Amino acid sequence: MAAQQETKTHTFVFLLLENFTLSAFSGGLEPLRLANRMSGKPLYQWRVVSETGAPVRSSTGISVEVESGLTELPRDSTIVVVTGLDVRQTITKPVVTWLRRESRKGLAVAGLCTGAQVLAEAGLLDGRRCTIHWENRDSFEEEYPDVDLTENIFVIDANRYTASGGTASIDLMINLISRTHGSDLANLVADQLIHTSLRSGSEEQRLSIPTRIGVRHPKLAAIIQRMEENIEEPISPSVLAQDSDLSTRQLERLFRRYLNRSPKRYYMELRLRKARNLLLQTDMSVINVALACGFTSPSHFSKCYRALYETTPYRERGTSGVQEQA
Structure with missing residues (x-):
């Protein structure tokens, strides 16, 4: 099918930090691949980076190769920070400095799973709405009182995107695809993922x-x-x-x-x-x-x-x- 709006290729740069959650990473990446396949056009491209350029070990023990370290990015890129366990130990000065520098250029920045904590530490969520995995909610509220933390599965606040992890990463990306290229393409992507229930950001993370x-x-x-x-x-x-x-x-x-x-x-x-x-x-x-x-x-x-x-x-x-x- 033809993409409904702009056809310029948009770049997503996935920053993987040690012990990142593999499901959050794949949930953020796969919808982009499928959007290209279902549209027949290169709507998206992606890069995977780490702090040093070395492979990054996920919390499953599986390591992922990356293309580079923290380099300067084009202004129309979107940074996606993917984290998981022990997120505090992964927030280093080079990561925070890079995020602040790139965001000052107007780049959109996303955090998946516990990625919101990295964004908050860099000051990128002050006065913004966001979400984080429910297991980290209590500690986040104590440490970042100036951030409006919700219990939603994902939150889009201007050019700040956060998802609570797992399948919520899929919901966030499908929503972004729909906003840029229309609901028809977004529905086709969801179909390919056997994602039968398209959730809005207002839905809560936890079971009743x-x-x-x-x-x-x-x-x-x-x-x-x-x-x-x-x-x-x-x-x-x-x-x-x-x-x-x-x-x-x-x-x-x-x-x-x-x-x-x-x-x-x-x-x-x-x-x-x-x-x-x-x-x-x-x-x-x-x-x-x-x-x-x-x-x-x-x-x-x-x-x-x-x-x-x-x-x-x-x-x-x-x-x-x-x-x-x-």
Whole structure:
């Protein structure tokens, strides 16, 4: 089919940083290849670069060859930063300097998976809307208060594009293809990818609470949502019960029946999960992490943390995340 609007070839430059998520990279690249194939025209070209020009190892252990290091780019290029695990360790001065220099020329800049953190560190998201993989949301909010972080699967804010990773990278790229070359081509690309549901940027990343917990109980889902929204200042079980028109005993039975734990225990696990994310992904002090998760006593925080994770918050700092972003 014929492309519907401009036919000038546009260049995407993918910057891969160590431990990048392979699915986010392929999800950002494949729609461009398919757009060329389905249109019969070279609508897009791409380059893959790294900080030093050396191959980059993904979080799967697979390394990807690149064309060059950080070189000067044409003004009509789009930079796509692809990251994943341990993103803080990949944000170096040369990367930040390069991003700032190229963006000052007016280049569009995108971040896939945890790439938004690299953009934020370079100051490219101040006052902008963006998104990041949900696992990194808590730490991002603590470190970049001037950035408007959403829970959306992808965000387009002028010439700043962010996607939360995995299949969201496909959604972002298909949306960009549609904006430039029309929905007919975008739909053909989606068809080729067996991407049967074209999602808008307004959709949220995570599964609904009933789907996540495997239980469709309206009151239970509403209570868990309140818990998730009130980590720093936890709500007592008695208040949760009262606000849900339940007795405290009914609340206990509800959690025991469907989740095999007490409301207090479930809430504690939510708070400690956030604490672990903050410990692994930020430089916040252990005391500040404790306060951010509703613990007023560092010793109580340490005791609860050890009970769940079999290590102390201080020792956790010496470990790295073990779960890969999608």
